[in-house]
Amino acid sequence: xxxATNKFSSEVRERAVRLVLDNEGQHGLRSQAIMSISAKIGCxxxxxxxxxxxxTESGKRAGVATDMAxxxxxxxxxxxxxxxxxxxxxxxxxxxxxAELDRRSK
Numbered sequence: 001x002x003x004a005t006n007k008f009s010s011e012v013r014e015r016a017v018r019l020v021l022d023n024e025g026q027h028g029l030r031s032q033a034i035m036s037i038s039a040k041i042g043c044x045x046x047x048x049x050x051x052x053x054x055x056t057e058s059g060k061r062a063g064v065a066t067d068m069a070x071x072x073x074x075x076x077x078x079x080x081x082x083x084x085x086x087x088x089x090x091x092x093x094x095x096x097x098x099a100e101l102d103r104r105s106k
């Protein structure tokens with residue numbers, strides 16, 4: 001699977017989002033503003049996702065912000081690792097308990 005590369009820098013994306021949000025009233029519809037700005041910056045695909053992400057980050061749109069999603073992912077990874085460690089400790093505890101019982105019976 002190919003990973004998509006970002007053709008535009010973060011500054012260009014931020015400027016495009018700002019232009020879309022500022023010029024939305026002049027065009028009537030957001031989609032018209034997005035198409036106008038994408039033509040000006042030479043973007044083949046409209047920067048609609050950039051605008052949605054910026055609104056989510058600022059709290060204007062429902063959704064999970066990027067930093068919260070990264071934090072959640074890190075906590076889930078830590079939880080999974082702790083679960084694996086607990087399973088290993090449980091098995092080791094059972095092994096040593098059985099060894100102790102075998103030693104006492106002999």
